Amino acid sequence: MENIYMDRVLSGDIDAFRYFIKTYKDMAFSIAFSIVKDEQYAEEVVQDAFMKAFNGLKKFHRKAAFKSWFYRIVVNESFLRLRSIKKDRKMISIEEQSDAIMEVQFEEITESHGAKIHKVLSLMEPKESLALELFYLQELSINDMMQITGWSKGNTKVILHRARKSLRHIWKQMS
Amino acid sequence: MENDKLEFKDDFITSVLKHSDRKELLDDFENALMDTVHTSYAYKKVITGILKKSMFYFFTAILLIGLFSLVVILDRSIFKSLAAVVPVIVLFFSILGSVVFFTNYKRFFQSVLW
Incomplete structure (x- = not known):
């Protein structure tokens, strides 16, 4: 087509x-x-x-x-x-980043669940949020991810692991 | 491939990501982009036309100079005098000039277009 x-x-x-x-x-x-x-x-x-x-x-x-x-x-x-x-x-320095997390925490009371997730993702490292986006949302395979990003297989897996950890960490801090 | 999927299977992450507020691009974006594509295509067409025309004139001129030089060389029996060498030098520099000109021209248009 x-x-x-x-x-x-x-x-x-x-x-x-x-x-x-x-x-x-x-x-x-x-x-x-x-x-x-x-x-x-x-x-x-x-x-x-x-x-x-x-x-x-x-x-x-x-x-x-x-x-x-x-x-x-x-x-x-x-x-x-x-x-x-x-x-x-x-x-943004790490300090500012944690300030941002605090800010998000404060705003969270009035914001929807979806907006909160949106903010969590925006606080993550670009490579990590990209990895999550490609693997979990676009449902691409590791090989497809390698083609798109130019990362090696090992690197892709490491970034995915780190991304999951990082998302959980920020999520915990915000809840 | 399936192993990779299983290795990274994470229901929590999947549900979190799937509930994120996602902005969708509107039709306005699509229309604006199509307008840009049309404009770019039309511009490219015009520029390519000009480029082709100027290339044609330039290389025709080079060819004519070359032919003229060749005729002069043959006419005066090669390298008999200093005067006969001049057309050869002209020919050499014309070719050199055309190569340099062509390369720069191509690079210039590539940088302008994309």
Whole structure:
């Protein structure tokens, strides 16, 4: 199915690209958000990633699935954006981070369960929340994760372990 | 693969993540993005057209200079005098120039387009 749309785009039917946007925009947004932790930035990342995919469609050899190829672009774009964000404002120190947790704890009383989880994820390391996003929400295999992130198998597993531990830890602190 | 799934099976994490508030991108985003795609495509088409045209003129000019030099060389029986060497030098520098020009041009357009 995707190949048909790809062929249509490559033959000049630009509107066929809407199919890819419709299919992948939300998942791409979740992945970008898990890394950059900001909705505005995540939206920009998704937009840039789609533009890159559109411009690079000719170079895509279709050996892998479009999904993996596109998510890889999203992940790379997100980390690039994260680097520029970090340059703009210095990274939050560990102390500030724990302050943020306290703040979240206070806000929690009035906030929904979903919003609380959202905040827990935003307090996690980008790599860790990305790993959780890909494995538990997108239900990708370790091999798919390796393709998308460029991590080794061992590294992927270590990050997943750390991510689970870290989520539980922040969750406990907030409850 | 199944082993990996089992190794990391965690109902708590799964339920926590699945209950997170997730923002979904609206149709406005989709439309805006499609507009950008259309604009970019049209721009790329125009630029490619200009690039192709200018490349064509440039290489035609180079070819003509080369042919002219060749005719002059043949006409004056090769390297008989210093005057005969000049077209060879012109030809050499024209080719060199075209290669440098082409590389820079390509790089410039790549950086502008994507």
